[in-house]
Amino acid sequence: MAENTYRALVVRESEGGKFNGAIETMQIEGLPAGDVLVRVRYSSLNYKDMLSASGNRGVTRKYPHTPGIDGAGTVEESGSPDFKKGEEVIVTSYDLGMNTSGGLGQYIRVPASWVVKKPSSLSLRESMIYGTAGFTAGLSVLRLVDYGIGKGSSVLVTGATGGVGSVAVSILSHAGFKVTAVNGLNDESAFLESIGASEIIPIPDPAESAGKPMLKERWDAAVDTVGGNMxxxxxxxxxxxxxxTCCGNAGSADISLTVYPFILRGIALFGIDSQNCPMERRTRTWNMLAGEWKFPWLEKLSAEVGLDGVIPQIDRIRAGTHRGRIIVNMQD
Ligand SMILES: NC(=O)c1ccc[n+]([C@@H]2O[C@H](COP(=O)([O-])OP(=O)(O)OC[C@H]3O[C@@H](n4cnc5c(N)ncnc54)[C@H](OP(=O)(O)O)[C@@H]3O)[C@@H](O)[C@H]2O)c1
Known part of the structure; x- marks a missing residue:
């Protein structure tokens, strides 16, 4: 690889409105302006990367584009006093991989305000096993804990085999909560038990609860990643x-319900936004993920691919046939 160049997934729009990705050689000087140039060592794949790679204009307006909402690596150049060359950092969300060239390139250049110093008890690789999905799971659990949902409480996790769901199940079970996992699309009961789910239930049939404003009270709390009927x-x-907590719409963005769970049971509904989460909560969550919540089976949750293996994995996310986390080794 010539100096000043790097490899990246580049998605281009072809005639007829189709979007195709390929690994291309890019110029570092072509990256957007920013305070910190990072040599990305690991990235990871998230639902949003699939949307960006598929031409979803709600995520990415302009193509050609390099997706990748996650990147972890070493600072190569810094115009900010807060970061120095060689420092290990994590960059997730904000505009990374949306309309800013993302972590599925070996270099990113970003504002210093997006950059998190990697906690020392987490490797770059481990930070990307979590990635945005794991960070979002962490934000969800932190909301419940801050609200007063304590150890030993029962928690329902939906979309449990997905990226956010599988990390949420893992954190909660490791931290002493009793976890019920919803699993429906593909039977992954053995996997869910191995990461600490004590009960596994199928996707509930909406017809069974049609017209019922409330159902039997079963769990102290829930982490929802699916939206819609779930x-x-x-x-x-x-x-x-x-x-x-509500973070996703993998099932649907629309909900239809009455106010009764709120006014007769006092249920609290917390929205989770990892993208613009304030830095204080961001670093607090990363420190929890690196410390108290770091579960011993973190490695088991992930499969690793190189940049050349990214496109088939994105196809699996689109088809809903993946499970857990996919990390991308961004070495040459
Ligand atoms: N708010 C934020 O900051 C934020 C951050 C990250 C992700 N998200 C969102 O959170 C959601 C989950 O992300 P992810 O990375 O975990 O995605 P993912 O890996 O694709 O997992 C989604 C899971 O949802 C379940 N699912 C999908 N379609 C469903 C349906 N129609 N009915 C019921 N279950 C269904 C499946 O689990 P089972 O097979 O186990 O049922 C699937 O594995 C996405 O909508 C994503 O955009 C939001």
């Missing part, structure tokens, strides 16, 4: 004064 089921089933 979020409605969680809100209707959580015990009085419990809490539900």
């Amino acid at each position: 979020l409605v089921f969680a809100l209707r089933s959580v015990k009085g004064n419990g809490a539900v």
Whole structure:
């Protein structure tokens, strides 16, 4: 590789509105302006990367584009006093991989305000096993804990084999919560038990609860990653004064429910936004992920591919046939 060049996944729009990705050689000087140039050592794949790689204009407006909302690596150049050359850092979310060239390139250049100093008890590789999905799981659990959902409480996790869901199941079970996992698309019961789910239930049939504003009270709290009917089921089933977090719409963005879970059971609904999460909460969550919540089976949750193996994995996310986390080794 010539000096000043790097390899990256580049998605281009072809005639007829199709979007195709290929690994291309790029110029470092072509990266956007920013305070910190990072040599990305590991990246990871998230649902949003699949959307960006598929031409979803809600995520990425302009193509050609390099997706990748996650990158962990070493500072190569810094115009900020907060970061020095060689320092290990994590960059996730904000505009990375959306309309800013992302972590599926071996270099990124970003504002210093997006950069997190990597906790020493986490390797670059481990930080990307978590990635945005794991960080979002962490934000969800932190919300519940801050609300007063304590150890030993029962928590429902939806979309449990997915990136966010599998890390949420793992953190919660490791931290002493009793976890019920919803698993429906592909039967992954053995995997879910191995990461600490004590009960596994199928996707509830909406017809069974049609017209019922509330269902039997079953869990102290819920982490929902699916949205739609699943979020409605969680809100209707959580015990009085419990809490539900909502981060995703893998199932649907639309919800149809009454106000009764809120006004008759006092249920709290917390929205989770990893993209613009304030830096204080961001670093607090990364420190929890690197410390108290770091579960021993972190490695088991992930499969590793090189940059050349990224496109088939994105296809699997699109088809819903992947599980857990996929990390991308960005070495040459
Ligand atoms: N708010 C934020 O900051 C933030 C951050 C990260 C991700 N997200 C969002 O969170 C969601 C999950 O992300 P992810 O990375 O975990 O995605 P993922 O790896 O694709 O997992 C999604 C999981 O949802 C379940 N699922 C999908 N379609 C479903 C349906 N129609 N009905 C029921 N379950 C369904 C599947 O689990 P089972 O096979 O186990 O049922 C699937 O594995 C996405 O919508 C993503 O955009 C939001």
